[in-house]
Amino acid sequence: xxxxxxxxxxxxxxxxxxxxxxxxxxxxxxxxxxxxxxxxxxxxxxxxxxxxxxxxxxxxxxxxxxxxxxxxxxxxxxxxxxxxxxxxxxxxxxxxxxxxxxxxxxxxxxxxxxxxxxxxxxxxxxxxxxxxxxxxxxxxxxxxxxxxxxxxxxxxxxxxxxxxxxxxxxxxxxxxxxxxxxxxxxxxxxxxxxxxxxxxxxxxxxxxxxxxxxxxxxxxxxxxxxxxxxxxxxxxxxxxxxxxxxxxxxxxxxxxxxxxxxxxxxxxxxxxxxxxxxxxxxxxxxxxxxxxxxxxxxxxxxxxx
Amino acid sequence: xxxxxxxxxxxxxxxxxxxxxxxxxxxxxxxxxxxxxxxxxxxxxxxxxxxxxxxxxxxxxxxxxxxxxxxxxxxxxxxxxxxxxxxxxxxxxxxxxxxxxxxxxxxxxxxxxxxxxxxxxxxxxxxxxxxxxxxxxxxxxxxxxxxxxxxxxxxxxxxxxxxxxxxxxxxxxxxxxxxxxxxxxxxxxxxxxxxxxxxxxxxxxxxxxxxxxxxxxxxxxxxxxxxxxxxxxxxxxxxxxxxxxxxxxxxxxxxxxxxxxxxxxxxxxxxxxxxxxxxxxxxxxxxxxxxxxxxxxxxxxxxxxxxxxxxxxxxxxxxxxxxxxxxxxxxxxxxxxxxxxxxxxxxxxxxxxxxxxxxxxxxxxxxxxxxxxxxxxxxxxxxxxxxxxxxxxx
Numbered sequence: 001x002x003x004x005x006x007x008x009x010x011x012x013x014x015x016x017x018x019x020x021x022x023x024x025x026x027x028x029x030x031x032x033x034x035x036x037x038x039x040x041x042x043x044x045x046x047x048x049x050x051x052x053x054x055x056x057x058x059x060x061x062x063x064x065x066x067x068x069x070x071x072x073x074x075x076x077x078x079x080x081x082x083x084x085x086x087x088x089x090x091x092x093x094x095x096x097x098x099x100x101x102x103x104x105x106x107x108x109x110x111x112x113x114x115x116x117x118x119x120x121x122x123x124x125x126x127x128x129x130x131x132x133x134x135x136x137x138x139x140x141x142x143x144x145x146x147x148x149x150x151x152x153x154x155x156x157x158x159x160x161x162x163x164x165x166x167x168x169x170x171x172x173x174x175x176x177x178x179x180x181x182x183x184x185x186x187x188x189x190x191x192x193x194x195x196x197x198x199x200x201x202x203x204x205x206x207x208x209x210x211x212x213x214x215x216x217x218x219x220x221x222x223x224x225x226x227x228x229x230x231x232x233x234x235x236x237x238x239x240x241x242x243x244x245x246x247x248x249x250x251x252x253x254x255x256x257x258x259x260x261x262x263x264x265x266x267x268x269x270x271x272x273x274x275x276x277x278x279x280x281x282x283x284x285x286x287x288x289x290x291x292x293x294x295x296x297x298x299x300x301x302x303x304x305x
Numbered sequence: 306x307x308x309x310x311x312x313x314x315x316x317x318x319x320x321x322x323x324x325x326x327x328x329x330x331x332x333x334x335x336x337x338x339x340x341x342x343x344x345x346x347x348x349x350x351x352x353x354x355x356x357x358x359x360x361x362x363x364x365x366x367x368x369x370x371x372x373x374x375x376x377x378x379x380x381x382x383x384x385x386x387x388x389x390x391x392x393x394x395x396x397x398x399x400x401x402x403x404x405x406x407x408x409x410x411x412x413x414x415x416x417x418x419x420x421x422x423x424x425x426x427x428x429x430x431x432x433x434x435x436x437x438x439x440x441x442x443x444x445x446x447x448x449x450x451x452x453x454x455x456x457x458x459x460x461x462x463x464x465x466x467x468x469x470x471x472x473x474x475x476x477x478x479x480x481x482x483x484x485x486x487x488x489x490x491x492x493x494x495x496x497x498x499x500x501x502x503x504x505x506x507x508x509x510x511x512x513x514x515x516x517x518x519x520x521x522x523x524x525x526x527x528x529x530x531x532x533x534x535x536x537x538x539x540x541x542x543x544x545x546x547x548x549x550x551x552x553x554x555x556x557x558x559x560x561x562x563x564x565x566x567x568x569x570x571x572x573x574x575x576x577x578x579x580x581x582x583x584x585x586x587x588x589x590x591x592x593x594x595x596x597x598x599x600x601x602x603x604x605x606x607x608x609x610x611x612x613x614x615x616x617x618x619x620x621x622x623x624x625x626x627x628x629x630x631x632x633x634x635x636x637x638x639x640x641x642x643x644x645x646x647x648x649x650x651x652x653x654x655x656x657x658x659x660x661x662x663x664x665x666x667x668x669x670x671x672x673x674x675x676x677x678x679x680x681x682x683x684x685x686x687x688x689x690x691x692x693x694x695x696x697x698x699x
Contacts, residue, residue, distance in 0.1 A: 005514070005515075005518050008514050009511055009514055009515075012510045012511050012514055013511070015510070016508055016510065016511075019508075108344075112347070116348075117345070117347040117348040117351060118348040118351075118560065118563055118564065119348075119531060119534050119561065119563070119564035120563075120564060121563060121564050121565070121566050121673075123566070123567075129542070131544050138514075138517065139543075139544050141542045141543060141544070143542060144510065144542075210507075212538070212542075213508070213535070213538060213539060213542070214507050214508075214531075214534075214535050214538075215507075215530075215531035215532075215534035215535050215538075215564060216564070217345050217531050217534075217564075218344070218345060219344060219345050220507075220531070223505055223507050224507060254511075255510075255511040256511075258502070258511045258512060259511045259512070259514065259515050262500075275499065279477045279500075279501040279502065279503070280477070282503075283477070283503040
């Protein structure tokens with residue numbers, strides 16, 4: 001029974017980690033390759049979720065709404081890059097933080113004006129609402145498994161693109177030495193726009209998949225963004241592999257901490273003390289983990305350059 | 306000739322303004338209304354503001370018979386902004402009353418500023434316990450409730466119903482702990498486990514898995530706002546809706562129903578008011594609100610509407626003499642108006658002694674496909690747990 005529970009929590013952790021990975025993949029690319037701190041990545045997550053809801057209401061077709069939301073966020077991401085962020089590449093990180101923080105406020109307000117302050121309703125099509133019985137005997141929501149599958153698929157596709165294609169080669173080259181890449185005649189501006197657009201689209205994908213699980217409301221991206229920064233710091237800035245490993249570590253550690261830390265502490269210290277310390281410690285766990293990783297490997301688990 | 310008539314008219318008009326201006330200004334009543342109008346909680350602020358507007362409509366924009374101006378302020382969820390707003394309202398706008406406020410921490414900061422300036426504060430949501438107990442104040446009235454009362458009513462209902470086993474969850478912050486303390490004050494059954502999650506947590510799958518492994522008879526949660534939407538969605542997706550009854554306070558209401566729709570159906574809540582409450586003033590409020598704004602009002606709105614009506618009753622009874630604060634307090638203590646919750650009395654701490662109900666979200670023929678309905682009375686003439694610490698003498 002307890003091993004079945006541990007297995008199910010590991011599955012939860014993996015699924016949560018994969019969700020974080022979708023966000024982290026785009027952010028780590030932008031940070032690693034373009035050397036750009038983008039706080040507004042959470043806003044693109046929100047945009048993806050809202051586009052999915054709007055497209056679902058408009059078309060009534062779930063797969064189509066997924067495609068539209070993905071494409072929509074891609075376009076928004078590229079527009080943001082062309083209009084706002086291009087001017088900031090040569091500025092220092094503080095300017096980028098300020099500007100992208102401004103973008104957060106801009107997007108939150110714009111979304112409130114268009115869709116209102118309240119949370120939006122999102123439903124899943126009936127074929128995604130069911131449950132599967134795990135071999136441990138407990139029922140698991142199909143949708144969570146779909147999220148897990150999509151996340152792993154994206155990881156494989158990204159791995160293929162980055163290591164096996166010309167675009168990936170340019171991305172890796174850009175991460176190593178951007179001046180040299182530009183000197184070799186590569187249109188680095190266009191490359192940046194494309195990378196940023198796909199980073200945004202991945203955030204949008206995370207957002208559209210989060211919609212049916214989380215509350216679709218203005219500011220929803222900021223709640224998850226902090227964990228995503230932890231992921232890329234642990235994984236190593238600019239590394240897709242690092243983002244995947246970091247995300248899964250963070251997802252599993254966070255989930256297991258929330259589930260088992262309190263009962264575990266109760267066997268060591270008194271029950272009331274565990275009652276107080278358990279939740280507090282569980283919510284700090286990923287940050288402690290990050291501190292340990294930074295102390296041992298300051299550049300993260302996987303260095304990109 | 307024509308010119309001179311025009312000039313004459315203009316002159317007469319100007320003269321009329323000069324004469325009428327100051328006289329009208331003296332008769333004007335000003336109310337400052339502080340709520341949250343930005344960020345995710347702004348949906349609550351919208352419900353409250355719209356309700357104040359409806360109250361003004363119902364009173365022909367004459368609260369207590371005086372021309373009324375309401376000045377709205379957005380506290381941005383921050384105590385220090387609330388204090389700034391209150392000071393600006395008192396000094397610049399010279400308001401006679403301050404009302405509103407969603408958050409207990411904002412209220413704890415704003416109330417002393419308003420009462421310290423000798424004006425009456427009418428709270429229309431925040432129910433901080435110190436203000437019902439040791440820090441009660443002659444100039445502070447609650448048109449809502451004390452925080453603990455709703456979970457207390459739910460605890461009493463669960464005990465009365467013989468639910469002898471309960472799994473408890475809340476966010477890990479002061480209000481979360483207070484809600485659980487309130488529940489325990491009247492819940493006499495066994496608490497299987499008490500789980501506190503991170504404030505503003507988005508994913509509850511890990512906690513739901515733990516919950517299911519304990520297989521409790523019932524679950525109690527307190528997850529306000531977006532947290533509630535997330536928790537309830539995930540609880541339903543985990544397939545637990547039909548297996549373990551879910552009881553909550555401040556989690557499923559008319560501000561979150563539009564986002565939950567059928568996922569809310571089956572949810573139990575305890576509350577002092579519901580849109581289907583069979584009280585004439587409430588029926589009028591709900592019907593006119595839906596007509597004017599096109600959505601169903603929530604208790605946040607009902608309280609805010611009631612706050613204006615309470616002020617109206619006192620100003621009317623003192624014949625518009627708003628400078629006589631002592632007389633206003635005396636009249637407000639009578640709660641002599643048609644409240645949306647029905648007739649009630651104030652306790653010595655100037656918090657209502659009122660009935661609480663058990664509500665259930667049921668399928669409904671409206672925009673959301675779901676609505677809160679009263680199942681039964683859960684707690685009659687419920688007094689808060691702190692009034693004995695209040696040393697006020699009437």
